[in-house]
Amino acid sequence: MERGSSVTGGWPPVVALALALSALTFFLAPGIVGLFHDDGIYVVVAKAINEGKGYRIISLPRES
Numbered sequence: 001m002e003r004g005s006s007v008t009g010g011w012p013p014v015v016a017l018a019l020a021l022s023a024l025t026f027f028l029a030p031g032i033v034g035l036f037h038d039d040g041i042y043v044v045v046a047k048a049i050n051e052g053k054g055y056r057i058i059s060l061p062r063e064s
Helices: 011-028 037-050
Strands: none
Touching: none
């Protein structure tokens, strides 16, 4: 086979499409909280504010 034949020429678009679809799925998944460290912190602090405990991380052993 010669270089640049049609057998290997179709892989870059297929790989690019697969990466694009997985990135789209990753960013459009609803209801995922805590996927990154910041997300979990924000949810815990929001829960504390909602419960009237102020701006703190309620899962820590002491108030800070």
